[in-house]
Amino acid sequence: MLFPSYGTGWLGGLGKAFQDKKGITVVKNDGSIKVNESTGEADALTVPEVVQKVADTVVEIRTKHTSGNILFGTYETTGAGSGVIISENGYIITNAHVVDGANEIAVRLSNGKTYSAQLIGSDASVDVAVVRISETGLNFARMGSSANLAVGQSVIAIGNPLGTLGGTVTNGIISAKDREVIIDRYRMTLLQTNVAINPGNSGGGLFDMVGQLIGVVNAKKIDEDIEGLGFAIPIDIAWASAEKIIMG
Structure with a gap:
């Protein structure tokens, strides 16, 4: 059974630039970069080196949902997940299911600072959402190209498992590409990985060994006889x- 790797209640120069509708510049790597631009390194980094490079681009996300009914009245539930900073001016990518229906969204950076976040928009069909915090000068993830990935390639994941362990690092490989998986009624084409994925990892980053973001964690296989099957x-x-x- 497949579940989003969500928190409470779930298991589950850099390239081209564009401007959003408010004229705020967001920078992306167009996928052509195959090495670390700042150092010119052609070889893979070690896991600690990748972590040092990208750990502060991954954030913890906490949500509050207000619900109610005749029997119990109004009550509040909370959730937790992860996200990845994709621009220096506060745009963060996460999963749609992490922030779906949230009345409040809070983002905690790796330095411990917490911000109220605005939901910019989401697309449930691919389980992607973007939130934004009011901050600038942030380190942000450089985009790789998932089209260039090879099965067996080493990768690492950074996220917030269990909603309380932000900054947790796990490593493994790309187990398969282009897996057709149905999650919450939507058919998705996903990367399969044996990287350890736990509740709260949803929205966290999957990075290659030069520190480029090559995937956004969103699900794991839940079965007592199956381990090492994440997406x-x-x-x-x-x-x-x-x-x-972002372009609206």
Whole structure:
């Protein structure tokens, strides 16, 4: 059974630039970069080196949902997930199911600062959402290209498992590409990975070994006889959705 790897109640120069409808510049890597631009390194980095490079681009997301009915009246539930900063001026990509229906969204950076976040938009069909915090000068993830990935390629995930362990790092490989998976009634084309994925990892980053974002974690297989079966949205799909959302 497949579930989003959500929190409470769930298991589950850099390239081209564009401007959103408010004239705010968002920078992306067009996928042509195959090495670390700042250092010119052609070889893969070590896991600690990748973590040092990208850890502060991954954030914790906490949500509050207000519901009510005749029997119990109004009550509040909370959720938790992860996100990845995609621009220096506060745009963050996450999963649609992480923020779906939330009345309040809070983002906690790796430095411990917490911000109220605005939902810019979401696309449930690919499980992508974009939120924004009022901050500038942020380190942000450089986009890779999921089209260039190879099965067996080493990757790492950074996220907020269990909603309380922000900044957790796990590593593994790309197990398969172009997996057709149905999640919450939507058929999605996902990357399969054996990287450990736990509740709260949803929306976190899947990075290659030069520190480029190549996927957004969104689901794992839940079965007592199955381990090491997680899924991520390929960054080419996730970025296309995020770009449409930001451009409005």
